[in-house]
Amino acid sequence: MKVRSAVLVESGRSFPYDLSRPLEIRELTLDPPGGGELLVKIHAAGLCHSDLSVIDGSRPRPLPMALGHEAAGVVVESREPGFAAGDHVVLTFVPACGSCGACAGGRPALCGPGAAANRAGTLLGGGHRLGGVFHHLGVSAFSEYAVVSARSAVKVAPELPFEVAALFGCAVLTGAGAALYAADVGPRDSVAVFGLGGVGLSALLAAKAAGVTTLIGVDLVAGKRDLALSLGASQVVQGGEGAVEEVRELTGGGAVKVVDTTGVAAVLAQAYAATAPGGVTVTVGLPAPSAGLTIPALSLVAEEKTLRGSYLGSCVPRRDVPRFIGMYEAGVLPVDRLLSDRLTLDQVNEGFDRLKTGEAVRQVVTMR
Numbered sequence: 001m002k003v004r005s006a007v008l009v010e011s012g013r014s015f016p017y018d019l020s021r022p023l024e025i026r027e028l029t030l031d032p033p034g035g036g037e038l039l040v041k042i043h044a045a046g047l048c049h050s051d052l053s054v055i056d057g058s059r060p061r062p063l064p065m066a067l068g069h070e071a072a073g074v075v076v077e078s079r080e081p082g083f084a085a086g087d088h089v090v091l092t093f094v095p096a097c098g099s100c101g102a103c104a105g106g107r108p109a110l111c112g113p114g115a116a117a118n119r120a121g122t123l124l125g126g127g128h129r130l131g132g133v134f135h136h137l138g139v140s141a142f143s144e145y146a147v148v149s150a151r152s153a154v155k156v157a158p159e160l161p162f163e164v165a166a167l168f169g170c171a172v173l174t175g176a177g178a179a180l181y182a183a184d185v186g187p188r189d190s191v192a193v194f195g196l197g198g199v200g201l202s203a204l205l206a207a208k209a210a211g212v213t214t215l216i217g218v219d220l221v222a223g224k225r226d227l228a229l230s231l232g233a234s235q236v237v238q239g240g241e242g243a244v245e246e247v248r249e250l251t252g253g254g255a256v257k258v259v260d261t262t263g264v265a266a267v268l269a270q271a272y273a274a275t276a277p278g279g280v281t282v283t284v285g286l287p288a289p290s291a292g293l294t295i296p297a298l299s300l301v302a303e304e305k306t307l308r309g310s311y312l313g314s315c316v317p318r319r320d321v322p323r324f325i326g327m328y329e330a331g332v333l334p335v336d337r338l339l340s341d342r343l344t345l346d347q348v349n350e351g352f353d354r355l356k357t358g359e360a361v362r363q364v365v366t367m368r
């Protein structure tokens, strides 16, 4: 079938993208789904910084690539038992094989074959379904339709609006999972979140839901700090030089749990410095592969700090997408508040400009 898709033709084009147009809206031929795959009509697809990092070249990927990896839609054709035409699905960005060591150990975010397919820009089953165009993270959702591995999909209730459902595929899974699983925040922990985009604010909301009362949001952008306050942050701090000292002052020596979502290695070092002795720093940021990290080695031992990464929020999507949707429906994880704008497919370059400047939190491309 013919589909309109946003295809990244070249990375590293000049900003603003509204003018340089790194994403071209092209008509592609989408092959039918193979065994274990689904044809999905995409209704909403979120703009994530991980797409932006491919666009600006900080995360190199094979090109041309059809971007978008956080989405919701309806199954049109299923080649996988357990899914049927008409099912509403959320698409996530690690197609976990279900049988490798990581999957068998309950850590599908670390699936070996899933990561290999994502690096190669193919589907889990191998190869492409979009002619010579590569898939982004097994999803390629800035498109009218997508063929995906069923292992990228989680069934959800049809009542959930698509534009809210989409956010659970990446931002919410990553941010809420980082707070609840990787950082294991509890009501008595002081918590600081560095970076208040879609992922960071999801972490903040999850910490709030876990009963955290000392909850500090750190960002460079005033509008993001204001939003964090309205979502339940107890205090906010301006990002930059003085942020570490300020978090330390507000928490009497450092936050017990710190989540970094900036994707900037130097800020991860700040997040670590703002962590209390005995505390935990979790990062979900994805800096350029060449970026290193410098921290005082002694502090790890003398202050018994823990520094850990979290991919896909250390979640099990089939367990946690329904869990987090349940929290949303119960009113304790109001992630619809992260939605800044709805865009058409043709406005996707302008959308990435707004993500880059910090004007927008989560924007979604919506398709009828």
Ligand SMILES: NC(=O)c1ccc[n+]([C@@H]2O[C@H](COP(=O)([O-])OP(=O)(O)OC[C@H]3O[C@@H](n4cnc5c(N)ncnc54)[C@H](O)[C@@H]3O)[C@@H](O)[C@H]2O)c1
Binding pocket: 047, 048, 049, 050, 053, 170, 171, 174, 194, 195, 196, 197, 198, 199, 200, 218, 219, 220, 221, 224, 238, 239, 240, 261, 262, 263, 264, 267, 283, 284, 285, 286, 287, 310, 311, 312, 313, 355, 358, 361
């Ligand atoms: N680990 C995962 O599984 C996973 C999943 C999704 C996204 N990510 C990564 O997480 C990061 C966040 O994604 P997002 O979509 O929320 O991005 P975003 O651009 O919406 O948010 C990042 C925020 O960091 C802030 N920031 C930048 N420099 C700062 C500084 N010096 N101090 C304080 N704040 C600063 C920005 O103003 C922005 O609000 C990206 O690196 C993305 O690639 C990782």
Ligand SMILES: [Zn+2]
Binding pocket: 048, 049, 050, 051, 069, 070, 170, 171
């Ligand atoms: Zn993402």
Ligand SMILES: [Zn+2]
Binding pocket: 096, 097, 098, 099, 100, 101, 102, 103, 104, 108, 110, 111, 112, 113, 114
């Ligand atoms: Zn696996």
